[in-house]
Amino acid sequence: MTTEPAFVAAIDQGTTSSRCIVFDRRGGIVSVAQREHRQIFPRPGWVEHDAEEIWANVVQVVEEALDLADLPRTRLAAVGITNQRETTLVWDRATGRPVHNAITWQDTRTDELVRELGGAVGQDRFRERCGLPLATYFSGPKLRWLLRTVPGLAERADRGEVLFGTMDSWLIWKLTGGLHITDVTNASRTMLMNLATLDWDDAILAEFGVPRAALPEIRPSSAVYGTATGVLDGVPVAAALGDQHAALFGQTAFSPGDIKSTYGTGSFLLLNTGESIVQSGHGLLTTVGYQIAGQRAVYALEGSIAVTGSLVQWFRDKLGLINSAAEIETLARTVADNGGCYIVPAFSGLFAPYWRSEARGVITGLTGYVDKGHLARAALEATAWQTREVMDAMRADTALDVGALRVDGGMTANNLLMQLLADTLDVPVTRPTVAETTCLGAAYAAGLAVGYWPDLDALRANWHKAAEWAPAIDPATRARGHRKWRKAVERSFDWTDEDDLPQPA
Numbered sequence: 275m276t277t278e279p280a281f282v283a284a285i286d287q288g289t290t291s292s293r294c295i296v297f298d299r300r301g302g303i304v305s306v307a308q309r310e311h312r313q314i315f316p317r318p319g320w321v322e323h324d325a326e327e328i329w330a331n332v333v334q335v336v337e338e339a340l341d342l343a344d345l346p347r348t349r350l351a352a353v354g355i356t357n358q359r360e361t362t363l364v365w366d367r368a369t370g371r372p373v374h375n376a377i378t379w380q381d382t383r384t385d386e387l388v389r390e391l392g393g394a395v396g397q398d399r400f401r402e403r404c405g406l407p408l409a410t411y412f413s414g415p416k417l418r419w420l421l422r423t424v425p426g427l428a429e430r431a432d433r434g435e436v437l438f439g440t441m442d443s444w445l446i447w448k449l450t451g452g453l454h455i456t457d458v459t460n461a462s463r464t465m466l467m468n469l470a471t472l473d474w475d476d477a478i479l480a481e482f483g484v485p486r487a488a489l490p491e492i493r494p495s496s497a498v499y500g501t502a503t504g505v506l507d508g509v510p511v512a513a514a515l516g517d518q519h520a521a522l523f524g525q526t527a528f529s530p531g532d533i534k535s536t537y538g539t540g541s542f543l544l545l546n547t548g549e550s551i552v553q554s555g556h557g558l559l560t561t562v563g564y565q566i567a568g569q570r571a572v573y574a575l576e577g578s579i580a581v582t583g584s585l586v587q588w589f590r591d592k593l594g595l596i597n598s599a600a601e602i603e604t605l606a607r608t609v610a611d612n613g614g615c616y617i618v619p620a621f622s623g624l625f626a627p628y629w630r631s632e633a634r635g636v637i638t639g640l641t642g643y644v645d646k647g648h649l650a651r652a653a654l655e656a657t658a659w660q661t662r663e664v665m666d667a668m669r670a671d672t673a674l675d676v677g678a679l680r681v682d683g684g685m686t687a688n689n690l691l692m693q694l695l696a697d698t699l700d701v702p703v704t705r706p707t708v709a710e711t712t713c714l715g716a717a718y719a720a721g722l723a724v725g726y727w728p729d730l731d732a733l734r735a736n737w738h739k740a741a742e743w744a745p746a747i748d749p750a751t752r753a754r755g756h757r758k759w760r761k762a763v764e765r766s767f768d769w770t771d772e773d774d775l776p777q778p779a
C-alpha cells in the first residue's frame with residue numbers, strides 16, 4: 275500500500291458552518307465533513323461567533339473528513355484555508371484565549387464609529403489606498419471598536435500582548451501552534467492594508483488607532499506558512515484566501531477579464547483585473563484576487579450583493595410559500611413571466627453598486643393578476659438583475675472584455691435562475707462539474723505551494739463545464755425588464771427615517 279501524500283485538504287471556515295473537504299489530484303472530492311456553529315445576537319444588529327467553538331468544530335470536521343476518506347494525515351500533501359471574510363478576532367498572545375467573541379462581517383455596531391471616521395470627507399476617505407469605502411462591513415472599524423471598548427485592550431495591544439486576526443489568522447495560529455500570519459486577500463478586507471505596497475498602511479493605522487504590534491504578517495495566498503501540529507501534525511499549512519477569492523481561484527479565473535459569481539445567502543462577483551489596481555467609479559470594491567509566492571499580486575473588482583439566496587429562504591421561512599429552497603423553481607415555472615411584478619430585496623439596505631443603507635425592500639407592480647408563481651419568478655429575477663447591475667458597473671470601470679460568467683454556490687442548482695441570468699446579462703453562464711469551488715480554490719493554492727500541482731495550467735485542465743446557458747430573449751424584452759427593475763430600485767431608496775425604531779435581531 276502506498277503511503278505517498280496523494281491528497282490535499284481544504285478547511286472552509288464559513289459564516290454559518292466550518293467544513294473540511296479532501297481533494298484528489300484531478301480536483302475531485304474524496305470526502306466532506308461539516309459542522310454548524312452558533313450565531314450569537316447580543317443586541318439588534320450585532321452578530322458574534324465564539325472562536326473557540328469554531329476551532330473545536332474545525333478539529334472535528336478535519337478528523338471526520340479524514341475518517342470518511344479512510345486516510346491518515348500523512349497522505350495529505352498540504353492543507354489550505356479559506357474563510358468568511360472581515361470577521362474580526364483579538365486573542366491573548368500568551369494564553370491563546372480570545373479576549374472577546376469574534377465580531378462578524380454582518381455586524382453593524384460600528385455604524386456611528388464609521389460616520390465619525392468619515393468626517394466631512396465621508397465614506398471614500400481611504401478608498402484610494404485600501405480599495406474600500408468606509409463601512410461597518412470591514413475589519414478595521416470592528417478592531418477599533420474592540421480597542422476602544424474592551425478595558426485595557428488598547429494598552430495591551432501597544433505592548434504586543436494581544437493579537438488581531440481574521441478567521442484565517444486564527445486557524446493558522448491554532449494549527450501551527452503560534453504563527454501569526456494572514457494572507458493578502460484577507461488583509462485586503464480590513465481597510466488597513468495598502469493595495470499597492472501589500473503592507474499595513476501606517477497612515478491608516480494611525481487614524482484607526484491600531485498598533486502594528488497587534489497585526490499579523492501579511493503573506494501571499496499560496497505559500498508554505500509552516501507545519502501543522504495536533505490534528506494535522508506534520509502537514510504543510512500552505513494557503514489562505516478569503517472565501518470569495520478562493521472561489522475565483524477554484525474557478526481557475528486566472529486571466530484578466532475572467533469573472534465568477536458565487537450564489538449563496540448573498541452573492542459575490544469577482545472580476546480578475548490582472549496586475550492593475552482598478553479604482554471603481556461605480557460602487558465596486560477593489561481587492562486582491564490572490565497572490566502566489568514569488569509572484570506579483572493579481573487584483574480584482576468585487577460586487578457584493580447582500581440578499582439573493584436569503585430571499586428564497588424568506589419565501590420559505592417567513593411567507594411559507596415553499597417548503598424547500600428548490601421549490602422556488604417549481605413555483606416560478608407555473609407562470610411564463612413575472613406578471614409585471616418586481617422585488618427589490620433591500621432587507622438591510624443595498625450593497626453594490628448602490629451602498630444605500632437607508633433603502634428597504636419593496637414589492638412593486640402589484641395588480642390583482644399577480645399570483646404566488648409571479649412572486650417566485652420576481653424573486654429569482656431579483657438575483658439576475660442585481661447581478662446585471664454589478665456587471666454593468668464592472669464594464670463601466672474597465673475596458674476588459676467580460677466573456678462568460680462562471681457560477682457556483684447553492685443557488686446554481688436552480689436551472690431556471692441560470693437561464694434568467696443568461697437572458698438578463700446577455701452573456702453565457704457556465705457551471706463547472708465541481709460546485710465546491712471555494713474549498714477547491716484553497717486546495718489548489720495549497721497544492722500549488724508544495725508542488726502537488728505544477729502550475730496554473732494543470733489547474734485549468736481540471737476545470738470542466740457541467741452545463742451552460744445561452745441568452746435566449748430578445749433585446750426589447752430585456753431592455754423593458756431593465757427599465758422596470760431600475761424604477762423598482764428607486765422605490766426602495768430613502769425608506770428609513772431618523773425616528774424609526776430599531777428592529778429586533
Ligand SMILES: Nc1ncnc2c1ncn2[C@@H]1O[C@H](COP(=O)(O)OP(=O)(O)O)[C@@H](O)[C@H]1O
Binds near residue numbers: 586600
Ligand atoms: N434550488 C435552489 N433555488 C434557489 N435558491 C436555492 C436553491 N438551493 C439553495 N438555494 C439558496 O442558496 C443558499 C445556500 O447556498 P450556499 O452556497 O450553501 O450558501 P452559503 O455558503 O452562503 O451558506 C440559501 O440561501 C438557499 O435559499
Ligand SMILES: O=P(O)(O)OC[C@H](O)CO
Binds near residue numbers: 290358360517518538
Ligand atoms: O461565509 P459566507 O459564504 O457567507 O461568505 C461571507 C463573505 O466572505 C463575507 O464577505
